[in-house]
Amino acid sequence: MNSFDEFSRPEEYVSPGIKHFRMVLRNLIEKEVMPLRRRFDEDWDEHKLIEPLFDRIMGNKGLGTQKSLFPEEVGGWGLGHSDHLGGFAYAMAEEVGRADTGFAVAFLVTLWPLLTILVEPHVNWRLAREFAPMFCNSDKAVFAAMCMTEPQGGADIENLELLKGKTIRTTARLEGNEWVINGHKLWPTNTGGVADLMAVPCTTKPGSDNPDDYALIFVPADTKGVTQGRPYEKAGMAADKNSDIWFEDVRVPSWYRAHGPGTDAKVFMKFIIPLGNVGSMGMLVGAMLNLYERLYEFVSTRTYNNRPLKENDAIAGLIGKIAGDIDVCRVIGHEASMIIDRRNKPYGKPLDSPEVIGKTRNMKKFIADTAVEDFGLAMDVLGVYGVDRDWDIEKHWRDIKMIQLWMGGKQLCQMEATRYFYNCKTL
Amino acid sequence: MNKKPDDVFIYPKTWINEDARGFVATVEDWARKEIISKRLEYHKEYKRLFAEKRKKLLFDIGLDKIILPEKYGGFGWNTPGRAPDMFSVFLEIGKADATIGFMAAIKSACLAIIAMEPGIDESLLDELVPKYFSEEPKNVAVILPGPGILNVETPLFMGRSIMASVKSTKAGNTVVGKDLRPTGGGADADLFCVVCADKAKKPCIAFVPSDAKGLKKGKPIKETGLNACTNADVSFEEVKVPKPYLVKRDNAVQEIYAWLNLLFGGISLGAAINFYEILYDWADTRTIKGGGRLKENPLCASVLADVAEEISSARLLGLGLAHIMAQSGDKGGVGSPSVYTFAQMIGSSMQKGALAALNHGMELMGSAGYAKEWHVEKHWRDIKTIQAYLAGVGSDIPVKMDIARFFYDLKEV
Numbered sequence: 123m124n125s126f127d128e129f130s131r132p133e134e135y136v137s138p139g140i141k142h143f144r145m146v147l148r149n150l151i152e153k154e155v156m157p158l159r160r161r162f163d164e165d166w167d168e169h170k171l172i173e174p175l176f177d178r179i180m181g182n183k184g185l186g187t188q189k190s191l192f193p194e195e196v197g198g199w200g201l202g203h204s205d206h207l208g209g210f211a212y213a214m215a216e217e218v219g220r221a222d223t224g225f226a227v228a229f230l231v232t233l234w235p236l237l238t239i240l241v242e243p244h245v246n247w248r249l250a251r252e253f254a255p256m257f258c259n260s261d262k263a264v265f266a267a268m269c270m271t272e273p274q275g276g277a278d279i280e281n282l283e284l285l286k287g288k289t290i291r292t293t294a295r296l297e298g299n300e301w302v303i304n305g306h307k308l309w310p311t312n313t314g315g316v317a318d319l320m321a322v323p324c325t326t327k328p329g330s331d332n333p334d335d336y337a338l339i340f341v342p343a344d345t346k347g348v349t350q351g352r353p354y355e356k357a358g359m360a361a362d363k364n365s366d367i368w369f370e371d372v373r374v375p376s377w378y379r380a381h382g383p384g385t386d387a388k389v390f391m392k393f394i395i396p397l398g399n400v401g402s403m404g405m406l407v408g409a410m411l412n413l414y415e416r417l418y419e420f421v422s423t424r425t426y427n428n429r430p431l432k433e434n435d436a437i438a439g440l441i442g443k444i445a446g447d448i449d450v451c452r453v454i455g456h457e458a459s460m461i462i463d464r465r466n467k468p469y470g471k472p473l474d475s476p477e478v479i480g481k482t483r484n485m486k487k488f489i490a491d492t493a494v495e496d497f498g499l500a501m502d503v504l505g506v507y508g509v510d511r512d513w514d515i516e517k518h519w520r521d522i523k524m525i526q527l528w529m530g531g532k533q534l535c536q537m538e539a540t541r542y543f544y545n546c547k548t549l
Numbered sequence: 550m551n552k553k554p555d556d557v558f559i560y561p562k563t564w565i566n567e568d569a570r571g572f573v574a575t576v577e578d579w580a581r582k583e584i585i586s587k588r589l590e591y592h593k594e595y596k597r598l599f600a601e602k603r604k605k606l607l608f609d610i611g612l613d614k615i616i617l618p619e620k621y622g623g624f625g626w627n628t629p630g631r632a633p634d635m636f637s638v639f640l641e642i643g644k645a646d647a648t649i650g651f652m653a654a655i656k657s658a659c660l661a662i663i664a665m666e667p668g669i670d671e672s673l674l675d676e677l678v679p680k681y682f683s684e685e686p687k688n689v690a691v692i693l694p695g696p697g698i699l700n701v702e703t704p705l706f707m708g709r710s711i712m713a714s715v716k717s718t719k720a721g722n723t724v725v726g727k728d729l730r731p732t733g734g735g736a737d738a739d740l741f742c743v744v745c746a747d748k749a750k751k752p753c754i755a756f757v758p759s760d761a762k763g764l765k766k767g768k769p770i771k772e773t774g775l776n777a778c779t780n781a782d783v784s785f786e787e788v789k790v791p792k793p794y795l796v797k798r799d800n801a802v803q804e805i806y807a808w809l810n811l812l813f814g815g816i817s818l819g820a821a822i823n824f825y826e827i828l829y830d831w832a833d834t835r836t837i838k839g840g841g842r843l844k845e846n847p848l849c850a851s852v853l854a855d856v857a858e859e860i861s862s863a864r865l866l867g868l869g870l871a872h873i874m875a876q877s878g879d880k881g882g883v884g885s886p887s888v889y890t891f892a893q894m895i896g897s898s899m900q901k902g903a904l905a906a907l908n909h910g911m912e913l914m915g916s917a918g919y920a921k922e923w924h925v926e927k928h929w930r931d932i933k934t935i936q937a938y939l940a941g942v943g944s945d946i947p948v949k950m951d952i953a954r955f956f957y958d959l960k961e962v
């Protein structure tokens with residue numbers, strides 16, 4: 123095998139546009155992000171090193187990816203209208219995740235909440251026009267955040283199919299032509315002062331399990347009453363800042379609600395969960411591709427019994443398993459992206475269907491569990507060098523653990539998958 | 550949690566010598582008072598923040614000299630019969646901070662080969678004790694056999710490359726080695742315990758003071774965990790060490806491995822037990838599915854059970870190993886093939902068990918387990934670091950080869 127890119131992917135799934143885009147992105151990532159990534163951990167608070175790199179990927183003077191979802195009419199790339207949305211999302215996550223999954227999540231989460239208002243057939247043109255200048259006309263990186271998790275728990279808020287928003291404590295009250303928001307969120311990617319725009323799942327009637335009472339409301343970060351805390355210190359994912367956010371009588375125009383009763387819950391289920399899973403898978407597989415690259419170097423140049431590690435039959439069994447897992451996971455990741463891109467085909471499934479939610483949750487769980495295991499194993503193959511930042515694997519190991527834990531955690535993935543596969547009613 | 554972990558992770562109490570229980574309790578008390586109860590203050594800068602606490606443990610409580618004969622100021626635990634007591638002490642330290650335990654474990658394991666009965670080496674103890682057991686903490690780093698480099702044929706210790714060599718003359722010994730990676734703590738080390746190959750390519754052990762001429766430390770290495778100490782590569786450019794500093798006794802390297810496996814196992818299990826306590830409180834108070842207690846959810850309960858099972862079995866295994874070491878006299882000592890093999894096998898199992906407990910338990914804690922504030926992620930990183938260090942190279946394959954060699958009389962691997 124000559125390159126990590128030879129790990130399997132169904133070639134017919136990958137459009138020429140995606141192939142080209144991947145190469146451009148890869149080039150930039152390899153030249154600019156990879157050489158600095160080993161210093162990200164120390165830059166977790168200030169982002170002095172990290173911030174200019176985001177400008178290169180997201181802002182207009184760089185690749186301009188932050189405008190990708192916006193319709194061409196308002197200055198974007200029109201990805202929201204594309205049949206290759208899933209493929210692009212997966213490709214971006216894989217390419218950037220190869221360098222650093224914390225960097226990937228910060229960049230991709232900017233697009234995440236925007237999916238709910240920019241993807242056909244749910245384009246909210248008024249909001250698209252209103253938010254377009256912010257993202258499409260900036261040389262600097264502009265970030266968004268998807269603020270779901272609350273102090274009492276994030277999993278229940280994502281478990282919309284079962285709990286239907288009943289545990290959300292952040293409230294939205296309509297007063298004249300303004301929403302008044304009160305509540306406390308924590309952990310969203312791109313908080314801690316990073317995000318310019320936040321999407322906030324709220325309830326219009328606390329304790330209600332009527333999806334009509336679920337409101338997804340956009341809040342510019344500089345709105346009066348929004349307070350963001352200091353970023354938390356974490357095990358990894360240094361390129362992503364996370365903090366508390368308090369909403370105290372925060373007033374935004376009534377049209378900042380994504381769509382309206384019923385549809386807000388629907389777009390959350392359609393885009394936030396399945397595409398969140400696809401993005402997570404892309405990041406994991408990207409990191410695994412880099413694991414292969416670094417492991418390849420180590421097992422080819424270091425020895426056991428005076429023979430290259432890779433030529434020892436028993437060690438070969440281990441590293442063969444790792445490569446085999448990467449091969450399989452990459453196929454699964456691409457299949458997940460196609461589940462998204464088949465949505466409008468006669469044989470496609472609605473993205474908010476239990477099938478899509480259950481299957482993508484399961485796929486994400488499978489890849490996350492496999493990645494956690496393989497990175498741990500690879501660190502032990504490197505032994506005394508496995509914990510050394512310069513070999514990159516340990517950093518990925520710290521970072522990717524969180525991908526297993528976020529979006530409601532492993533158990534929610536298991537339950538949503540089982541719910542679909544066995545037609546369970548109470549899980 | 551209002552129970553003592555020892556009341557749930559039960560083990561036969563007689564497995565620990567009665568006269569050692571007081572000391573174990575003192576160390577437990579230190580762990581709780583000095584570190585566990587003040588956890589929230591400790592997010593980073595462990596090295597600075599734990600310096601005084603470490604000193605208290607090493608000197609006020611006396612851990613530093615745990616391995617030394619009474620004649621040298623130790624408390625007479627320098628027999629393999631104390632292995633269960635040592636395991637229990639290091640487990641208590643691991644609950645508080647793995648690095649403090651780790652550094653003490655390395656010092657004890659390396660010194661064990663000259664301080665433990667029946668292999669007491671007074672000429673070397675006379676040299677080392679005054680210099681390295683003083684009022685200020687003195688650290689030892691160990692350089693074990695590990696990965697070799699492509700196209701460089703090296704002497705081997707059971708398949709692992711010995712990257713340092715020693716030449717002995719009547720005047721003394723000369724140690725040579727380039728960019729060697731210690732098993733942690735290289736930057737902080739005052740004394741290196743180096744597995745070298747002699748002229749006959751046989752493994753032996755050289756003690757090399759860090760201020761010896763020709764010893765060069767590389768730049769500090771950023772590592773996953775154990776951040777209260779710092780590692781660095783080290784090179785020996787024709788470093789001269791006095792004659793007694795070379796230990797050529799058979800099986801001395803095996804002995805170091807045996808002690809490291811036992812004590813590192815204790816530390817990782819201590820960290821895992823402290824994690825259990827944190828997880829207990831989390832599962833007791835966190836609610837999911839709209840109000841049910843997390844621990845009462847059968848899926849979560851089964852994961853909680855896995856955590857308890859991993860820790861319980863690993864602790865019993867560790868104590869089992871300690872007793873095998875304690876009674877190793879009739880088997881040829883701690884470095885004999887059977888005891889060495891069991892130490893490697895059980896040591897590797899204990900690390901896997903402790904890490905599995907953390908990995909699975911963290912799955913129930915969402916972001917909390919990932920935030921420095923909860924101290925869980927620190928235990929997770931520390932245990933992983935110990936596991937990777939102990940593996941040395943090739944994951945558990947070298948250990949598996951040791952096991953297969955012993956159980957099946959292999960001749961070639």
Ligand SMILES: Cc1cc2nc3c(=O)[nH]c(=O)nc-3n(C[C@H](O)[C@H](O)[C@H](O)COP(=O)(O)OP(=O)(O)OC[C@H]3O[C@@H](n4cnc5c(N)ncnc54)[C@H](O)[C@@H]3O)c2cc1C
Nearest residue numbers: 270271275276277309310311528529530531533913915916
């Ligand atoms: C780097 C990073 C980025 C993040 N990004 C975001 C973001 O962009 N937006 C955001 O809103 N949050 C974000 N989070 C938060 C994260 O998504 C949540 O922590 C996660 O969803 C779990 O929520 P929780 O921590 O509140 O745990 P809880 O909701 O309390 O869940 C704890 C555990 O309970 C179990 N559990 C939950 N539900 C069930 C069930 N139905 N059945 C069985 N077991 C169950 C699971 O084991 C779960 O891990 C991020 C966190 C980090 C560290």
